[in-house]
Amino acid sequence: MVSFVTPCPPDIQEKIKSIAGESVSRETFLKLETYLSFLEKENKKYNLVGPGEIDRLWDRHVLDSAQLLPFVKQGSLGFLDVGSGAGFPGVVLSLLGAQGGCLVEASRKKCSFLENVSRETGAEFSVLNVRVEELRGRAFEKIVSRALAPIGTSLGWTQKICSPATQWIFLKGKTVDVEIEEARKSFSFDVEMYPSLTNPEGRIVRLQNIFF
Helix, strand or coil: CCCCCCCCCHHHHHHHHHHCCCCCHHHHHHHHHHHHHHHHHHHHHHHHCCCHHHHHHHHHHHHHHHHHHHHHHHCCEEEECCCCCCCCCCCHHHHHCCCCCEEEECCCCHHHHHHHHHHHHHEEEEECCCCCCHCCCCCCCCEEEEECCCCHHHHHHHHHHCCCEEEEEECCCCCHHHHHHCCCCCCCCEEEEECCCCCCCCEEEEEEEECC
């Protein structure tokens, strides 16, 4: 495939390696580049990201997604990416070595895009065309979300697929404290927060011991 995006800038490469390990191969970066090129090529057809985001894919989207890798890979038997959309963070996490990814997306068109990404890049993940609140039957160990809904709403949507062992990992902005306060009105959980690598106001939020 002809590349429509620039290769990963050296500073972003170093940050990704610091997250995922120095063993991240040149082939992995080429697969990420293939993914972004395919995204740019198909963007208008599938309405994936805003036109102003194309020039910021590596830092705003790839690096932002990659910083979740340590939380997803740690002792994980797989992860669920809720509202995957263009594939952030699920595709990036899968290309960086996270196993057993299941990407949930309500839009059939975007699911088609994600399935094509898997074929183009060789990334191993499954795609479910369903609203997350309709999922039943399997409790996921790790659930991730980058841009879905407030924390309390997300917990309500996924309570049928959570167990006491489930960890929810969110990427959140400056409203995170308000969201946590609201969520505690309906749910009990332990929370840890870590600074974002890409947004000075952002936080990685991990919820554990969730009770509904």
